[in-house]
Amino acid sequence: xxxxxxxxxxxARRLKGMIKESDxxxxxxxxxxxxxxxxQAEARHAEALARASRAASGR
Numbered sequence: 001x002x003x004x005x006x007x008x009x010x011x012a013r014r015l016k017g018m019i020k021e022s023d024x025x026x027x028x029x030x031x032x033x034x035x036x037x038x039x040q041a042e043a044r045h046a047e048a049l050a051r052a053s054r055a056a057s058g059r
Contacts, residue, residue, distance in 0.1 A: 006050040014043035
């Protein structure tokens with residue numbers, strides 16, 4: 001996949017995590033909040049990898 005695609009997917013996944021976390025807060029569901037936070041952390045990691053890959057390629 002292209003680097004732009006990787007970044008877009010990571011951002012979309014982070015947004016999905018934010019929505020899960022906010023749903024967990026609204027529903028007072030600790031499991032859902034934790035899933036959302038985990039998904040956001042994984043997405044931030046994927047974004048960092050995409051940024052590093054883009055920087056290494058000189059773009």
